[in-house]
Amino acid sequence: MGVVTTDDRAPDDRAPDDRAPGDRAPGDRGPGDRVPKQDRSRATRRRLLAAAVACLAERGWAGSTVSVVAERAGVSRGAAQHHFPTREDLFTAAVEYVAEERSDALRALFPQGATGDRRAVVTALVALYTGPLFRAALHLWVAASNEEQLRSRVTELEARVGRESHRIAVELLGADESAPGVRETVQGLLDMARGLGLANLLTDDAGRRERVVAQWAGLLDDALG
Amino acid sequence: MGVVTTDDRAPDDRAPDDRAPGDRAPGDRGPGDRVPKQDRSRATRRRLLAAAVACLAERGWAGSTVSVVAERAGVSRGAAQHHFPTREDLFTAAVEYVAEERSDALRALFPQGATGDRRAVVTALVALYTGPLFRAALHLWVAASNEEQLRSRVTELEARVGRESHRIAVELLGADESAPGVRETVQGLLDMARGLGLANLLTDDAGRRERVVAQWAGLLDDALG
DNA sequence: GGGGAAATTCATGCAAGCATGCTTGATTGT
DNA sequence: ACAATCAAGCATGCTTGCATGAATTTCCCC
Numbered sequence: 001m002g003v004v005t006t007d008d009r010a011p012d013d014r015a016p017d018d019r020a021p022g023d024r025a026p027g028d029r030g031p032g033d034r035v036p037k038q039d040r041s042r043a044t045r046r047r048l049l050a051a052a053v054a055c056l057a058e059r060g061w062a063g064s065t066v067s068v069v070a071e072r073a074g075v076s077r078g079a080a081q082h083h084f085p086t087r088e089d090l091f092t093a094a095v096e097y098v099a100e101e102r103s104d105a106l107r108a109l110f111p112q113g114a115t116g117d118r119r120a121v122v123t124a125l126v127a128l129y130t131g132p133l134f135r136a137a138l139h140l141w142v143a144a145s146n147e148e149q150l151r152s153r154v155t156e157l158e159a160r161v162g163r164e165s166h167r168i169a170v171e172l173l174g175a176d177e178s179a180p181g182v183r184e185t186v187q188g189l190l191d192m193a194r195g196l197g198l199a200n201l202l203t204d205d206a207g208r209r210e211r212v213v214a215q216w217a218g219l220l221d222d223a224l225g
Numbered sequence: 226m227g228v229v230t231t232d233d234r235a236p237d238d239r240a241p242d243d244r245a246p247g248d249r250a251p252g253d254r255g256p257g258d259r260v261p262k263q264d265r266s267r268a269t270r271r272r273l274l275a276a277a278v279a280c281l282a283e284r285g286w287a288g289s290t291v292s293v294v295a296e297r298a299g300v301s302r303g304a305a306q307h308h309f310p311t312r313e314d315l316f317t318a319a320v321e322y323v324a325e326e327r328s329d330a331l332r333a334l335f336p337q338g339a340t341g342d343r344r345a346v347v348t349a350l351v352a353l354y355t356g357p358l359f360r361a362a363l364h365l366w367v368a369a370s371n372e373e374q375l376r377s378r379v380t381e382l383e384a385r386v387g388r389e390s391h392r393i394a395v396e397l398l399g400a401d402e403s404a405p406g407v408r409e410t411v412q413g414l415l416d417m418a419r420g421l422g423l424a425n426l427l428t429d430d431a432g433r434r435e436r437v438v439a440q441w442a443g444l445l446d447d448a449l450g
Numbered sequence: 451g452g453g454g455a456a457a458t459t460c461a462t463g464c465a466a467g468c469a470t471g472c473t474t475g476a477t478t479g480t
Numbered sequence: 481a482c483a484a485t486c487a488a489g490c491a492t493g494c495t496t497g498c499a500t501g502a503a504t505t506t507c508c509c510c
Contacts, residue, residue, distance in 0.1 A: 040504085044460085061367075066496075067495075067496095075461095078460060087497090142285065142367045146284050185440055192417035196416045198420065218406070290468085304487070307484090312469085451510100454509095455508085459504070461501085462501085463500080465496105470494100474490095477485080478486085480482085480483080
């Protein structure tokens with residue numbers, strides 16, 4: 001299912017939310033929504049952010065030049081510069097965009113509620129760390145680790161996403177966090193997922209990942225009772 | 226005399242393994258010692274590689290320009306270009322350098338032999354994923370994931386280091402790999418270590434890491450019997 | 451409700467900064 | 481003396497940021 005929701009669309013595709021200037025999304029605008037008065041503006045802004053994330057996942061930080069992102073978004077470079085005066089503005093906004101997308105993807109796991117099948121839960125969680133969203137986030141982390149401006153925002157948002165991941169993981173696994181060690185167990189699981197996602201960066205080792213997931217899902221099942 | 230040509234490097238510049246030109250690393254080169262027969266040349270070459278790794282860990286890929294690396298190594302940019310005609314040559318060589326360093330660090334754990342204290346082993350393994358070497362490797366991976374040339378070499382070397390990590394981990398943990406699931410268990414542990422190292426990129430969460438390590442060491446102890 | 455001013459949004463051209471690679475010249479070791 | 485090694489200057493290409501101008505949208509007043 002659409003666990004990861006970034007667009008792996010064809011290069012020239014139009015974003016899903018790309019509307020003609022006139023029509024608007026169903027429940028889109030509240031009454032006092034004053035900031036972007038034009039739908040077209042919001043659309044291009046969103047397109048730029050989505051393109052930035054996509055470029056980040058596909059071409060990395062250095063390769064994601066504003067020209068590239070603008071072209072990917074189907075707008076001129078000047079338009080990009082209008083919405084985000086500086087390159088840093090663009091990517092700091094992209095950080096929040098990625099964080100939101102990841103939170104959404106995370107919450108998309110929630111409706112199922114706590115299933116008894118822990119292996120399925122672990123598989124789903126790990127899957128979150130192998131999609132393009134995680135790739136983009138990874139590039140963002142690495143870039144932010146050396147860009148003073150980005151780091152603070154990235155760490156803050158990542159902490160938020162991390163907490164939410166943990167909460168949802170506990171929920172889905174049906175773990176009793178009051179028991180000693182359970183919290184650390186789940187954290188370790190998420191760290192393992194991160195590590196599996198990182199390993200997936202260079203080589204697509206789905207087979208190995210699946211085996212590791214199966215094994216540790218079993219161990220987790222024992223540990224959580 | 227001129228041990229090193231212009232030793233006017235910045236104060237903190239000496240890499241940990243920065244040796245005098247004469248002495249070599251323990252098992253450094255076989256008899257078929259190739260191209261540079263001059264010690265000074267080898268020294269600057271090594272300095273350049275060490276500087277490249279250090280810059281990679283501290284400033285990231287984009288920030289590690291050849292000028293920066295050369296300055297860090299205490300040589301002119303032209304000298305760097307003499308040893309590594311292109312920037313890519315420099316960093317592909319740096320890849321191997323990092324791989325060797327990581328293997329050395331890994332082997333440094335070996336002399337102890339298999340101890341009964343699995344928590345200490347896990348701690349040591351995880352520690353390997355939190356140092357500057359891992360940081361450099363991380364930047365390298367992320368950069369390589371989008372640079373066609375680097376990727377093949379990085380994946381190859383990383384596979385080697387990964388196998389060695391696994392072998393040593395099995396050895397130190399006293400695990401019986403013929404038993405079903407043991408291989409995947411250890412792999413998962415290493416993946417978790419990777420994830421912890423990745424989490425350590427932005428925020429130094431040594432406390433959390435320690436708790437997770439303690440907990441997972443316990444899980445491992447149970448799983449391995 | 452309609453028309454026009456004002457503001458927003460977007461496109462294009464331009465100059466500055468920077469990194470890479472190449473070439474030339476000086477220095478050291480064999 | 482010769483070759484290798486190192487240093488410095490030069491030329492090219494790319495990216496960013498800014499400035500100007502056109503098209504579109506919103507606001508405001510009649």
